[in-house]
Amino acid sequence: MRRLILSLTVLLLCCGVAAAQMRIQPSVTKSVATKTTDKPAPAPVKKKAPKPKTLPAQELFGSVLSPAPLAARSIGSYSKGCLAGGVSLPINGPDWQVMRLSRNRNWGAPQLVDFLERFASDARAFDDWPGLLVGDMSQPRGGPMLTGHTSHQVGLDADIWLTPMPERTLTRADRENMTAASMLQDPLTVDPKKFTILQVKLIKRAASYPQVARIFVHPAIKKALCDMADQVGKDRSWLSKVRPWWNHYYHFHIRLSCPPGMDGCVNQAPVGSEDGCDGKELDNWFALLKKSAIWQAQQATSSDSESAPRKRKETPLNNLPSDCRSVLTAGGNELMSSDDELPPEAVAAMDAKEAGPPLPVLTKAQLDMLLAGGDLEIPRPDRNPKR
Numbered sequence: 001m002r003r004l005i006l007s008l009t010v011l012l013l014c015c016g017v018a019a020a021q022m023r024i025q026p027s028v029t030k031s032v033a034t035k036t037t038d039k040p041a042p043a044p045v046k047k048k049a050p051k052p053k054t055l056p057a058q059e060l061f062g063s064v065l066s067p068a069p070l071a072a073r074s075i076g077s078y079s080k081g082c083l084a085g086g087v088s089l090p091i092n093g094p095d096w097q098v099m100r101l102s103r104n105r106n107w108g109a110p111q112l113v114d115f116l117e118r119f120a121s122d123a124r125a126f127d128d129w130p131g132l133l134v135g136d137m138s139q140p141r142g143g144p145m146l147t148g149h150t151s152h153q154v155g156l157d158a159d160i161w162l163t164p165m166p167e168r169t170l171t172r173a174d175r176e177n178m179t180a181a182s183m184l185q186d187p188l189t190v191d192p193k194k195f196t197i198l199q200v201k202l203i204k205r206a207a208s209y210p211q212v213a214r215i216f217v218h219p220a221i222k223k224a225l226c227d228m229a230d231q232v233g234k235d236r237s238w239l240s241k242v243r244p245w246w247n248h249y250y251h252f253h254i255r256l257s258c259p260p261g262m263d264g265c266v267n268q269a270p271v272g273s274e275d276g277c278d279g280k281e282l283d284n285w286f287a288l289l290k291k292s293a294i295w296q297a298q299q300a301t302s303s304d305s306e307s308a309p310r311k312r313k314e315t316p317l318n319n320l321p322s323d324c325r326s327v328l329t330a331g332g333n334e335l336m337s338s339d340d341e342l343p344p345e346a347v348a349a350m351d352a353k354e355a356g357p358p359l360p361v362l363t364k365a366q367l368d369m370l371l372a373g374g375d376l377e378i379p380r381p382d383r384n385p386k387r
C-alpha cells in the first residue's frame with residue numbers, strides 16, 4: 001500500500017509537470033499554427049512501456065520473512081552485506097527477552113546468537129543485571145532495512161536496551177509498546193539516576209569478550225563511562241572498544257568481529273589501544289553534539305518547523321556483494337517485483353514504534369547558555385567524583 005501511494009504520488013507529480021508543459025505549449029506555437037493550418041497535427045508520441053524497475057535492496061531484503069537455507073555466513077561488511085544461514089534468537093530465554101517482535105529482526109549469525117545467550121547469562125551472574133532486553137539484530141537474510149540502521153546487515157550487530165529486564169515475561173503488546181528509558185537528562189549529559197554503575201558494569205562486560213569488535217554509545221555515555229570506569233575496577237582497556245556514536249542513548253550496540261576464517265566477511269580496522277577519554281575525539285563529539293542540540297532547539301521553536309521527511313537512500317542490489325543475490329533467492333524465494341505489494345509483515349515492521357524516546361531538547365535557558373558560548377551547568381548531586 002505504502003509503495004502504491006508512493007508510486008501514485010510520483011505519478012501525480014510527473015503528470016503535474018507534464019500537464020504544466022502541455023498548457024504552456026499552445027500559446028508558444030499559436031502564431032505558427034495559424035499560418036500552417038493545413039498541416040496535420042503531429043502524431044502523439046507513443047509512450048514506451050516502462051521497464052520493470054528493480055527494487056532497491058531495502059525492499060528485497062525487508063520483504064523476506066525466512067532465513068536463507070545455506071551454510072551460515074556473514075557476507076560483506078556491516079553496512080553493505082547480507083547473511084546466509086541466519087538463526088533467530090529465541091524470543092524468551094532464561095536471562096533475556098526480545099523486544100519489538102513485529103520487526104522480525106532477531107536474526108543473526110549463529111556466533112551472535114551464542115554470544116548473546118552467554119552475555120545475558122554472565123551479566124546476570126556477575127553484574128546484577130536482571131536480564132537483557134534485546135532490540136534489533138538483523139533481518140532473516142540480513143541486508144539493508146526499510147527503516148532504521150544502515151549497519152546490522154551481516155548478522156553480527158545487536159542493539160541492547162539500557163533498561164533492565166522486568167521480572168515478568170512481557171506480552172507481545174508490551175514488547176511493541178514499552179519505551180526504553182533515555183539515559184540523558186539533556187542533549188549533552190547523562191542522567192545519573194538512570195545511568196548508574198549497573199549500566200557501566202553491563203557495558204564493560206560486553207566489551208570484555210574477545211569476539212566483540214566495537215560497542216557504540218552516545219557520546220555523553222562514553223564520557224560517563226570514562227568518568228565512572230574506576231568504580232568498576234582498575235582495568236580501563238575495555239574503554240577502547242566503546243565508541244561514541246549518534247542515537248545510542250537508550251540502547252548500546254554490540255558489534256562482533258567476523259568469525260575467524262569466514263570467507264567474504266569484511267572486518268573494520270581494529271580499534272587502537274587508547275581509551276578515548278582524553279584528547280580531541282570526545283571534544284569533537286561534544287562540539288558536534290552542541291551544534292546539533294542548538295539546531296534541534298531552534299527547529300523546535302521556529303514556526304515553520306515542519307520539515308519534509310528525509311528520503312531514504314536506496315541501495316541497488318548490485319551494490320551489495322554478488323553472493324547476496326543468491327542469499328535472496330535461496331530456498332526458491334522469488335524476488336519481489338515492483339508490481340508486488342510489500343507483505344503485511346514488512347509493513348508492520350516499518351510501522352513498529354520507535355524503541356526509545358526522542359532526544360531531549362534544550363530548554364530556552366540552556367539554548368541561550370550554549371549560544372553565548374557557555375556550557376550546560378547542571379548540578380549532579382548523585383554523582384560520586386572519586387578517582
Ligand SMILES: [Zn+2]
Nearest residue numbers: 158159252253
Ligand atoms: Zn545500533
